[in-house]
Amino acid sequence: MIVRKPLNLAKFEIPKGRVIIFAERCKGCELCIEYCPKQILEFSEDYNEKGYHYPVVKPGMENECILCSFCQEVCPDFAIFVEKQE
Amino acid sequence: MEKKHPLEVLTREERLPHILCTGCGIGTTMANLAEALMEEEAELDLDKVSIVSGIGCAGRAAGYFKLDGFHTTHGRPVAFATGLKLANPDLHVIVFSGDGDLAAIGGNHLIHAARRNIDIKVICINNFTYGMTGGQMGPTTPLGTWSSTSVYGNYEMPFNLPYLMEACGATYVARWTSAHAHYIKNSIREAMHRKGFCFIEVISACPVNWGRRNKLRTGKAMVKFFLDHTVVKTHPNSAEALIQMDTPIVCGVFVDKTLPSYLDVMQEQLSKKLGISVFRGDGKVELPEDKKETKTKTKPATKRLRPVQIKIAGLGGQGIGLLGLILGRAACIFDGKQAIYTQEYGPEARGGASSSNIIISSELINIPYVTKPDVMITMAQGAFRKYKKEIQPNSILFMDKDLVKPTALPKGVKVYAVPATRMAEQLGRAVVANIVMLGFFVALTPYISLEAAEKALNMSVPKGTEEFNLKAFKNGYDYGKRIKKEGE
Amino acid sequence: MAKDVLTGIHFLSGNYACVEGAIAAGCRFYAGYPITPSNEIAERMSFRIAQVGGIYIQMEDELGSMAALVGASWGGAKSMTATSGPGFSLMQENIGLAAMTETPCVVVNVQRGGPSTGLPTLVGQADVMQARWGSHGDYEIIALAPASSQECFDFTIKAFNLAERWRVPVIVLMDEVVGHMWERVIIPPKEEIKLISRKRPTIPPKDFLPFKAGKDLVPEMPIAGEGYRVHVTGLTHDEKGYPAMNDKAHNKLVTRLVDKIRKNASEIIEIEEIYTEDAEVILVSFGISARICRYILDQARKEGLKVGLLRFITVWPFPEERIRKLAEHIRAFVVVEINLGQIVFEVERAAGGQCDTFLIPHAGGHIHDPQKVWERVKKLFK
Numbered sequence: 001m002i003v004r005k006p007l008n009l010a011k012f013e014i015p016k017g018r019v020i021i022f023a024e025r026c027k028g029c030e031l032c033i034e035y036c037p038k039q040i041l042e043f044s045e046d047y048n049e050k051g052y053h054y055p056v057v058k059p060g061m062e063n064e065c066i067l068c069s070f071c072q073e074v075c076p077d078f079a080i081f082v083e084k085q086e
Numbered sequence: 087m088e089k090k091h092p093l094e095v096l097t098r099e100e101r102l103p104h105i106l107c108t109g110c111g112i113g114t115t116m117a118n119l120a121e122a123l124m125e126e127e128a129e130l131d132l133d134k135v136s137i138v139s140g141i142g143c144a145g146r147a148a149g150y151f152k153l154d155g156f157h158t159t160h161g162r163p164v165a166f167a168t169g170l171k172l173a174n175p176d177l178h179v180i181v182f183s184g185d186g187d188l189a190a191i192g193g194n195h196l197i198h199a200a201r202r203n204i205d206i207k208v209i210c211i212n213n214f215t216y217g218m219t220g221g222q223m224g225p226t227t228p229l230g231t232w233s234s235t236s237v238y239g240n241y242e243m244p245f246n247l248p249y250l251m252e253a254c255g256a257t258y259v260a261r262w263t264s265a266h267a268h269y270i271k272n273s274i275r276e277a278m279h280r281k282g283f284c285f286i287e288v289i290s291a292c293p294v295n296w297g298r299r300n301k302l303r304t305g306k307a308m309v310k311f312f313l314d315h316t317v318v319k320t321h322p323n324s325a326e327a328l329i330q331m332d333t334p335i336v337c338g339v340f341v342d343k344t345l346p347s348y349l350d351v352m353q354e355q356l357s358k359k360l361g362i363s364v365f366r367g368d369g370k371v372e373l374p375e376d377k378k379e380t381k382t383k384t385k386p387a388t389k390r391l392r393p394v395q396i397k398i399a400g401l402g403g404q405g406i407g408l409l410g411l412i413l414g415r416a417a418c419i420f421d422g423k424q425a426i427y428t429q430e431y432g433p434e435a436r437g438g439a440s441s442s443n444i445i446i447s448s449e450l451i452n453i454p455y456v457t458k459p460d461v462m463i464t465m466a467q468g469a470f471r472k473y474k475k476e477i478q479p480n481s482i483l484f485m486d487k488d489l490v491k492p493t494a495l496p497k498g499v500k501v502y503a504v505p506a507t508r509m510a511e512q513l514g515r516a517v518v519a520n521i522v523m524l525g526f527f528v529a530l531t532p533y534i535s536l537e538a539a540e541k542a543l544n545m546s547v548p549k550g551t552e553e554f555n556l557k558a559f560k561n562g563y564d565y566g567k568r569i570k571k572e573g574e
Numbered sequence: 575m576a577k578d579v580l581t582g583i584h585f586l587s588g589n590y591a592c593v594e595g596a597i598a599a600g601c602r603f604y605a606g607y608p609i610t611p612s613n614e615i616a617e618r619m620s621f622r623i624a625q626v627g628g629i630y631i632q633m634e635d636e637l638g639s640m641a642a643l644v645g646a647s648w649g650g651a652k653s654m655t656a657t658s659g660p661g662f663s664l665m666q667e668n669i670g671l672a673a674m675t676e677t678p679c680v681v682v683n684v685q686r687g688g689p690s691t692g693l694p695t696l697v698g699q700a701d702v703m704q705a706r707w708g709s710h711g712d713y714e715i716i717a718l719a720p721a722s723s724q725e726c727f728d729f730t731i732k733a734f735n736l737a738e739r740w741r742v743p744v745i746v747l748m749d750e751v752v753g754h755m756w757e758r759v760i761i762p763p764k765e766e767i768k769l770i771s772r773k774r775p776t777i778p779p780k781d782f783l784p785f786k787a788g789k790d791l792v793p794e795m796p797i798a799g800e801g802y803r804v805h806v807t808g809l810t811h812d813e814k815g816y817p818a819m820n821d822k823a824h825n826k827l828v829t830r831l832v833d834k835i836r837k838n839a840s841e842i843i844e845i846e847e848i849y850t851e852d853a854e855v856i857l858v859s860f861g862i863s864a865r866i867c868r869y870i871l872d873q874a875r876k877e878g879l880k881v882g883l884l885r886f887i888t889v890w891p892f893p894e895e896r897i898r899k900l901a902e903h904i905r906a907f908v909v910v911e912i913n914l915g916q917i918v919f920e921v922e923r924a925a926g927g928q929c930d931t932f933l934i935p936h937a938g939g940h941i942h943d944p945q946k947v948w949e950r951v952k953k954l955f956k
Contacts, residue, residue, distance in 0.1 A: 020089050020091075022091065024103070025102055025103045027103065027107070027108040027109070028108055029108045029109035029110075029304070029305040029306060030109075030304075030305075030306045031109060031114075031305065031306060031309060034306055034309075034310075035309075050103070052108070069268075070267060070268070072117070072121075073114070073117055073118060073121060073267035073268055073271060074114050074117070074264075074265075074267040074309075075113070075114070075117060076106060076108075076109060076110045076111070076112070076113020076114050076116070076117065076305075077102070077103055077104065077106075077113055078091050078093055078094075078097060078099075078102060078117060078120075079103075081091050081092055081093070083089075083092075098805070098816075101816060133799060133800065133801040133803070134799045136798045136799070138645070148805070148807075149805055149807065149816065149817060152803050153803055154648075154798040154799065154802070154803055154804055154805075155803075155804075155805045155806065156645070156648060156798075156805075156806045156807075157805070157806065157807035157808060157809065157817075158641060158644070158645075158671060158808065159641065159667055159668055159670075159671050159808055161637070162637065162638070162641035162667075162668065162671075163641075164638075165633065165637070165638035165639075165641035165642045165645070166641045166642065166644060166645035167645060168605075168631070168633075168638075168642050168645065169603065169605060169641065169642030169643060169644065169645030169646035169647075169649065169651075169653065170645035170646060170648060170649045170798060171645075171649070172603065172629045172631060172642075172646060172649075172651075173603055173629075173645070173646035173647070173648075173649025173650055173651035173653070174649040174650055174651075174797075174798065174799055176799060177649065177798055177799050194634045194635055194637075194638065195633075195634065195637075195638045195641075197634075198633070198634040198638070352629075356624050360624060360625060362624075362625075362627045364627060365624070365627050365628065365629050366602070366627065366628075366629065366651075367602050367603030367628060367629045367646045367649060367650075367651030367653065368602065368603075368649055368650035368651045368797075369600055369602040369627070369628065369650075369651065369652070370650075371602075371626070371627030371628075372627075373578070373626060373627060411585070411756070414585045414756050415585045418583065418584075418585045418757070418758035419583045419584065419585055419758075424757070424758055425585070425756075425757065425758065426755050426756065426757050427585075427755065427756035427757075428751075428754060428755045428756075429754070450722075452865050452866065452868045452869040452872070453865065453866060453869050453941075453944055454751060454755050454862065454865065454941070455941070
């Protein structure tokens with residue numbers, strides 16, 4: 001009797017995403033940075049027009065996004081979204 | 087090339103960035119609403135989705151969605167949404183507003199829409215405060231916390247909104263916090279699939295006007311607080327959902343049931359009796375054809391009649407009103423005359439002296455009240471006593487022979503008496519005494535034709551009693567004709 | 575099967591006639607709250623509107639009723655409510671919303687003695703100014719004053735037509751006497767009743783500006799669900815409908831809303847004049863009081879006194895041009911209204927000092943005593 005089927009890691013594909021940020025809409029709430037499960041975001045050095053730092057992808061982590069979409073769903077300002085990397 | 091945010095299809099992006107603060111929970115909820123609608127797009131015609139909001143920071147949400155949006159007055163979005171939905175039941179109506187707007191000033195509309203199970207989806211942003219106006223306390227501000235109008239700590243108990251909504255009859259009640267981004271979206275999707283009143287409470291971060299003064303200075307701090315202090319349950323009990331600062335915030339879906347909506351119940355009850363199966367405010371209803379022709383030309387009055395003032399006085403329950411109505415109908419509908427009919431009565435449903443006043447004329451009547459009755463019809467001694475002083479000299483007094491004992495009448499009053507109540511009792515029902523009196527009156531005065539009186543009587547009595555009433559009428563009429571003959 | 579237009583000769587109270595007029599005009603949404611002396615309207619409406627597939631909803635209060643009316647109108651419904659003084663006060667907020675968002679709707683106020691709870695079962699005419707200025711801010715409405723059951727029928731249809739044509743709330747200022755008295759009402763065949771509906775958009779959504787108006791200052795009205803994705807707000811807004819919080823946009827919008835009625839007043843105003851051409855004294859009145867004035871007129875002309883009557887069919891917008899013109903040739907206006915002075919101030923203002931203006935007041939509870947009014951008018955000829 002099979003109780004659980006083990007995950008076949010060879011067949012299972014972890015989705016790969018790309019993060020797009022609208023710097024001018026961001027208000028620096030930091031929720032996307034804080035709660036990204038792969039911690040690929042950090043605050044920018046410079047400021048947008050409203051004077052906020054906005055998220056940027058940490059250098060070298062461009063391919064680490066797993067397309068969980070949490071940043072897109074928690075951002076209060078429609079300032080960040082993810083799309084699938086083909 | 088500039089990439090477009092996938093939710094831009096639904097947002098008025100030329101109005102972004104919106105006016106809300108850093109980390110505002112309203113923003114997160116808006117994103118979740120947009121996501122939910124996008125994910126439902128295959129089954130949902132977005133042209134038919136309307137968003138209605140009230141006043142406040144949450145109320146601004148309607149203005150950022152590329153949907154038919156209505157930014158209404160404070161507290162009224164639920165009532166507005168009720169009207170909108172009932173006018174066009176094909177619309178999906180979402181109310182997006184705040185705790186103060188929905189539960190304080192709008193509280194009455196909220197509980198009644200839930201009671202009626204109106205098919206609207208209410209998203210309530212509960213950020214514990216009146217944010218837009220500077221952070222005053224509201225009906226959901228937790229006990230003991232700071233607000234700009236409770237600087238020593240709030241000493242009012244807040245609402246437990248899921249409990250309230252469940253008690254009122256909402257069919258879907260859920261609560262999340264603005265930290266539970268994904269869950270909010272799922273609840274909205276669930277609500278869109280249910281018919282009936284749905285209530286989704288989103289405990290939202292208001293860092294600037296609430297959080298900041300309650301030791302949670304940023305949106306990030308408030309979200310962390312929510313994550314640390316919520317407990318998500320399957321089938322949580324709404325009675326345990328009161329929010330206190332020192333106990334976990336219970337989240338989950340409290341109520342999820344299927345009940346017929348307001349329109350379903352209305353249609354079921356009315357369609358059986360009316361043969362119509364669809365009811366809509368916009369009038370897009372198929373009605374069965376009705377080809378019956380009706381006359382609109384009045385019969386010209388046979389002779390000129392200067393206004394005759396008739397006062398009918400009796401006790402409540404004697405059918406004084408009906409008598410006046412029949413006279414009016416006879417004059418206007420069947421005799422080609424004009425009439426004005428008014429009533430005078432006190433608060434008693436039965437037994438109080440009341441009068442029915444009718445003026446009949448062949449021309450338009452200017453003064454609608456009987457001031458100097460040419461005819462007084464009295465059915466009871468109590469009424470006679472009350473209106474005695476209005477009896478004019480040389481006028482006519484009709485009375486019930488057994489019930490009225492007239493005294494000290496003015497000069498020249500002609501009295502006609504008929505034992506109307508006794509005759510009615512002999513027929514079987516005392517209640518037709520007024521009809522006996524009607525017949526008596528028609529026999530002895532020239533103001534209403536016999537034919538008109540009979541036709542008016544026929545249309546004025548309950549179905550099935552026409553024959554009985556006509557008999558009472560005839561008895562009174564014959565009695566009157568006999569009196570007339572004896573008098574000649 | 576009941577029809578929407580009950581063609582034929584009827585004997586109806588003003589309240590009942592009002593309902594028949596509404597149904598004949600195409601009203602299929604009623605949201606209201608019971609209040610004497612308008613209850614008969616709600617009661618008759620509740621079963622008549624169902625007979626034609628419409629919706630009657632008894633809201634929890636008048637605040638919700640008026641809000642539901644505005645919502646239903648944006649859903650495409652011809653919507654109506656009926657109330658009296660205390661309820662009318664509660665409705666003011668959303669009458670303002672309807673005026674600001676240019677939403678057609680009809681509010682019937684069967685006036686009773688006020689202020690406050692006052693005389694629930696007896697007449698007053700003291701809501702005239704409130705009908706005009708009841709909500710806050712600058713706005714214009716249209717108000718009609720029927721004086722008979724037949725006019726309750728006719729003017730309710732007129733009210734719907736005016737509301738739809740000018741995209742404005744229209745108040746039907748009945749009073750308790752007109753509402754409760756029964757008279758002959760002739761309802762014509764359906765084909766003879768002319769109905770007007772709101773102007774619909776003539777261009778597709780992409781380039782459509784929902785609050786841009788042409789020469790008549792009335793914008794075309796989209797309704798929810800047709801793809802126009804219109805944003806409607808009570809905030810000051812631009813032609814797109816978006817909030818525009820600055821004085822320039824505010825001046826542009828509010829001026830247009832007010833001019834919409836003021837500049838088109840000649841198409842809206844209706845008055846009835848009897849014997850005003852050679853009159854020395856003109857009685858000015860509306861509603862049930864105007865009927866008393868007709869009696870005075872008859873008495874006066876019998877005794878050779880040159881009295882005329884001007885009756886407001888539309889009380890608002892106020893016919894000040896006509897008053898001003900008449901004031902040139904007469905000695906006095908005598909205003910008869912069941913209140914302690916409301917429309918008389920408008921008459922006096924419009925007369926501009928060219929003649930006297932007198933008021934015959936009555937605080938309410940009954941119509942004026944015709945004899946007393948006659949004595950007062952006679953005094954002017956001594």
